Amino acid sequence: MPKTKESAPKGYVGRPLKRVEDPRLIKGIATYVDDLALPGMLHAAVLRSPHAHAKLKSIKIDDARKLPGVVAVLTGADVNDKVGSIPCAAPMPDQKSPQHSVLAGNRVYFVGHPVAVVVAKERAIARDALDLIEADYDAFPAVTDMEKALEKNAPLAHPELGTNKAYSWSLSGGNVEAEFKKADKVVKVRMRHQRLIPMAMEPRGCVASWHAGEGTLTLWTSTQVPHLVRTLLPGLVRVPENRTRIVAPEVGGGFGSKLNLYAEEVLVSHLAIRLGAPVKWIETRRENAAATIHGRDQIGDYEVAVKKDGTILAIKSHTLADMGAYLQLLTPAIPTLTGLMICGCYRIKAMKMDVTAVHTNKMATDAYRGAGRPEATYAIERLVDLVAADLGLDPLDVRLKNLPKPSEFPFKTATGLTYDSGNYQGALKKCQELADWKGLLKQREAARKAGKLFGIGLSTYVEICALGPSKIMAAGGWEWGCVRIEISGKVTVITGATPHGQGQETSFAQIAADKLGVPMEDVVVMRGDTAVAHFGRDTYGSRATAIGGTAIVMSIDKIIEKTKTLAAALLKTSPKNVEYKPGLFYDRKKPKNSIGWGKLAGEAYIAKNLPPGFEPGLEASSFFEPPNCTFPFGTHIVAVEVDPDTGRTRILKYVGVDDCGNQVNPLLVEGQVQGGIAHSLGQVFMENAVYDENGQLLTGEFMDYAIPRAGDIPDYVLGSTVTPSPSNPLGVKGIGEAGTIGSTPALANAVHDALSPLGIRHLDLPLTPERVWRAIRDAKGGRR
Amino acid sequence: MKVRIRVNGTPREHDVEPRTLLVQYLRETLGLTGTHVGCETTICGACTVLLDGKAVKACTVLAAQADGGEVTTIEGLAQDGKLHPVQEGFWECHGLQCGFCTPGMIMAAVQLLKRNPEPDREAICHGLEGNLCRCTGYSHIIDAVAHAAKKGGK
Numbered sequence: 054m055p056k057t058k059e060s061a062p063k064g065y066v067g068r069p070l071k072r073v074e075d076p077r078l079i080k081g082i083a084t085y086v087d088d089l090a091l092p093g094m095l096h097a098a099v100l101r102s103p104h105a106h107a108k109l110k111s112i113k114i115d116d117a118r119k120l121p122g123v124v125a126v127l128t129g130a131d132v133n134d135k136v137g138s139i140p141c142a143a144p145m146p147d148q149k150s151p152q153h154s155v156l157a158g159n160r161v162y163f164v165g166h167p168v169a170v171v172v173a174k175e176r177a178i179a180r181d182a183l184d185l186i187e188a189d190y191d192a193f194p195a196v197t198d199m200e201k202a203l204e205k206n207a208p209l210a211h212p213e214l215g216t217n218k219a220y221s222w223s224l225s226g227g228n229v230e231a232e233f234k235k236a237d238k239v240v241k242v243r244m245r246h247q248r249l250i251p252m253a254m255e256p257r258g259c260v261a262s263w264h265a266g267e268g269t270l271t272l273w274t275s276t277q278v279p280h281l282v283r284t285l286l287p288g289l290v291r292v293p294e295n296r297t298r299i300v301a302p303e304v305g306g307g308f309g310s311k312l313n314l315y316a317e318e319v320l321v322s323h324l325a326i327r328l329g330a331p332v333k334w335i336e337t338r339r340e341n342a343a344a345t346i347h348g349r350d351q352i353g354d355y356e357v358a359v360k361k362d363g364t365i366l367a368i369k370s371h372t373l374a375d376m377g378a379y380l381q382l383l384t385p386a387i388p389t390l391t392g393l394m395i396c397g398c399y400r401i402k403a404m405k406m407d408v409t410a411v412h413t414n415k416m417a418t419d420a421y422r423g424a425g426r427p428e429a430t431y432a433i434e435r436l437v438d439l440v441a442a443d444l445g446l447d448p449l450d451v452r453l454k455n456l457p458k459p460s461e462f463p464f465k466t467a468t469g470l471t472y473d474s475g476n477y478q479g480a481l482k483k484c485q486e487l488a489d490w491k492g493l494l495k496q497r498e499a500a501r502k503a504g505k506l507f508g509i510g511l512s513t514y515v516e517i518c519a520l521g522p523s524k525i526m527a528a529g530g531w532e533w534g535c536v537r538i539e540i541s542g543k544v545t546v547i548t549g550a551t552p553h554g555q556g557q558e559t560s561f562a563q564i565a566a567d568k569l570g571v572p573m574e575d576v577v578v579m580r581g582d583t584a585v586a587h588f589g590r591d592t593y594g595s596r597a598t599a600i601g602g603t604a605i606v607m608s609i610d611k612i613i614e615k616t617k618t619l620a621a622a623l624l625k626t627s628p629k630n631v632e633y634k635p636g637l638f639y640d641r642k643k644p645k646n647s648i649g650w651g652k653l654a655g656e657a658y659i660a661k662n663l664p665p666g667f668e669p670g671l672e673a674s675s676f677f678e679p680p681n682c683t684f685p686f687g688t689h690i691v692a693v694e695v696d697p698d699t700g701r702t703r704i705l706k707y708v709g710v711d712d713c714g715n716q717v718n719p720l721l722v723e724g725q726v727q728g729g730i731a732h733s734l735g736q737v738f739m740e741n742a743v744y745d746e747n748g749q750l751l752t753g754e755f756m757d758y759a760i761p762r763a764g765d766i767p768d769y770v771l772g773s774t775v776t777p778s779p780s781n782p783l784g785v786k787g788i789g790e791a792g793t794i795g796s797t798p799a800l801a802n803a804v805h806d807a808l809s810p811l812g813i814r815h816l817d818l819p820l821t822p823e824r825v826w827r828a829i830r831d832a833k834g835g836r837r
Numbered sequence: 838m839k840v841r842i843r844v845n846g847t848p849r850e851h852d853v854e855p856r857t858l859l860v861q862y863l864r865e866t867l868g869l870t871g872t873h874v875g876c877e878t879t880i881c882g883a884c885t886v887l888l889d890g891k892a893v894k895a896c897t898v899l900a901a902q903a904d905g906g907e908v909t910t911i912e913g914l915a916q917d918g919k920l921h922p923v924q925e926g927f928w929e930c931h932g933l934q935c936g937f938c939t940p941g942m943i944m945a946a947v948q949l950l951k952r953n954p955e956p957d958r959e960a961i962c963h964g965l966e967g968n969l970c971r972c973t974g975y976s977h978i979i980d981a982v983a984h985a986a987k988k989g990g991k
Contacts, residue, residue, distance in 0.1 A: 071928055076928070078939055079924040079927050079933065081871020085870075253937075253971055254971050305873070305936070306934075306972055308971070554934035754880070
């Protein structure tokens with residue numbers, strides 16, 4: 054069991070240091086993929102289907118080809134037999150899903166489906182040429198509603214599959230039926246987890262370059278997962294893995310949307326090889342909304358068995374999950390994460406979740422910030438409030454009754470997980486203190502007496518992070534890291550974890566500098582290039598620090614161990630007398646007889662005074678295979694007032710206490726939490742990806758798809774508790790998604806609490822002013 | 838057509854297609870890639886630059902419209918190797934994560950502080966209404982601008 058890190062006074066770990074990656078970003082001299090310009094580079098633009106489901110009757114490309122500056126115009130017939138199909142890494146048993154070719158064949162299956170590609174000398178010419186392609190379609194009925202998709206005689210999203218059902222999956226634990234028999238009451242509700250669009254500020258894009266002489270392909274791509282791309286892409290473009298280099302340069306946000314291998318990455322790589330010139334493709338915002346993965350989109354029917362005193366016995370759910378038209382990398386796995394976390398942070402003896410996954414003529418869903426866990430947390434946290442409402446209990450008391458005690462950890466759940474460590478009551482208590490809970494209750498009482506719609510929302514959450522042990526992952530859940538003490542004594546840290554905004558160039562330097570006892574300025578953290586970071590499983594699922602950070606620690610430990618022999622030789626003592634404290638090896642019998650990294654590094658590489666058998670150099674790399682996931686947790690408390698005349702919600706107070714284990718850099722932790730909460734604000738109050746019945750995406754721009762702006766953000770009061778994880782030596786858990794997971798139900802519960810005097814039981818998200826206003830109007834007995 | 842624009846203090850002169858957007862001119866002709874393109878529809882603000890001292894979204898201004906004018910981009914903000922107080926504020930307060938919105942956000946904040954050197958939180962939010970960030974949740978951005986204001990940062 055690791056102890057909480059007690060930072061030395063001069064230690065870096067635990068301090069809210071500003072980031073080392075920032076200067077290049079604030080000066081505008083960082084390199085994102087669209088900033089790359091290679092000699093002779095061509096520009097690709099993709100023609101996309103305007104129909105959700107249609108036969109592509111004919112496609113005339115002659116006029117486009119003739120446009121001066123156009124180099125090539127290619128369709129599915131030209132490309133699809135020369136490259137492989139887009140892979141899904143997590144297919145379910147008996148899955149019925151279509152093959153996913155890079156360009157459409159003679160049918161299109163969603164609005165935004167790539168149909169043809171133009172390559173030209175300039176980007177503007179490529180776009181002009183798209184307008185000269187004449188594609189003629191015969192439209193078919195589209196499948197856009199996942200419930201209707203399962204009705205008899207429903208049109209089929211992919212007629213060749215004979216069904217819209219992609220798969221069925223069940224997870225159960227404990228004796229569900231027996232627990233339901235014991236229940237005093239069964240609380241039921243249907244909840245819709247609306248479809249969301251991740252909307253990273255930088256759209257996707259890539260540049261591919263083929264070196265014909267070396268037979269090497271380099272792909273710069275705006276991705277979270279260059280290493281996964283390197284695992285998947287080579288086979289598809291028929292270049293050996295060891296001749297493929299993937300670079301994620303500066304990446305402008307991902308949130309899961311860049312945790313994938315996309316058709317355009319394959320297409321652009323193929324074009325570079327085929328045309329013998331570098332090719333760049335940059336997504337437009339409209340393409341980003343239509344053809345980069347979406348998130349959520351589940352409908353759950355939930356039933357909870359409870360005793361009169363609020364004890365939760367069991368939970369059941371039937372969940373429909375919209376896969377979209379195709380499977381992307383992890384599409385089918387997302388609802389299974391919902392299943393794993395459906396018991397939340399409660400002692401629930403039995404659970405059963407049945408998932409039916411459905412194909413529709415829409416963009417694929419996949420991992421968007423939280424990836425299945427926000428659905429679980431939202432469901433269970435709303436359910437707890439509904440249980441309290443139906444039993445006439447206080448939602449706080451119901452939570453306290455069902456939370457496991459700190460002494461019950463490691464805590465086994467009915468879903469088969471083992472929560473590593475926790476003090477759920479501790480986070481709850483601290484959050485109540487920060488929120489002035491009693492004051493809030495008084496405020497609510499007074500506001501309600503005055504006829505105001507004032508609500509308090511509470512969410513106690515746990516999430517699963519640091520994904521994860523390889524046995525539960527599609528292709529390796531380890532992480533790799535390398536540490537090199539250079540001949541000059543400077544330190545190079547290389548991580549396979551590919552941070553892209555999270556700040557590990559700073560936090561990993563803090564970890565390394567502390568362990569090595571060197572100034573942080575002497576440490577550089579490299580990431581994102583498979584030619585530099587030879588291995589990696591990249592950044593997603595809040596895994597980078599817990600798993601990637603540990604690989605760094607392991608590598609440093611190896612170097613220290615190895616260096617003891619060299620230090621002994623140079624100190625003229627026996628290796629067993631050599632002790633290490635950060636920065637210094639010394640003879641424990643004569644502590645003044647010591648030597649530091651600078652001298653040791655020189656000797657290790659110049660190699661004239663090495664002890665027998667000492668391998669020159671000071672470098673070590675490590676794979677860390679985590680024994681378990683980590684389980685961050687916390688409490689969020691929100692107070693709101695709803696304006697009955699407009700349906701608009703005003704957030705009066707927002708307090709969050711998150712426990713992500715030990716914190717390497719509290720400033721970065723706070724940034725992650727704040728950013729995560731903003732995604733929740735979006736989901737709760739404004740965001741909704743809307744397709745009409747013909748499968749047209751109605752929210753394909755920022756004009757129609759609202760994301761929070763600065764003025765939408767409340768003043769946050771954020772705190773933390775620290776319960777180290779036993780699953781890694783740093784004792785860290787992960788914080789990238791906690792804000793999004795913990796916040797959504799707190800906000801929603803607050804609005805529902807505000808509306809409860811009107812008898813409004815449950816409204817689906819987003820709680821837009823219109824939706825809330827209509828509910829208030831209906832509750833008051835119809836039109837006014 | 839010919840455009841003459843003073844960019845970050847240096848007079849520039851180029852033949853461009855009439856349809857060339859200011860952001861294209863800056864990024865592709867001048868190689869000033871610090872100004873980013875996030876939506877091409879004037880909404881996200883990643884492409885914000887100063888044109889004759891006013892913040893504009895360079896994705897919907899033609900290079901031709903800037904002819905004869907003066908443009909400041911993020912690259913021109915630091916003077917003599919010293920960061921502008923707004924840049925300092927963003928660094929000090931962790932006002933950025935992925936950094937993609939940051940140049941536009943900083944340029945918008947520079948103009949905001951020029952107009953109102955002592956903005957309260959509400960005024961900062963109002964001034965940044967036209968700039969989207971998906972990483973930070975804005976709170977640290979607001980802190981960053983307040984920090985710059987305190988340092989007298991115009």
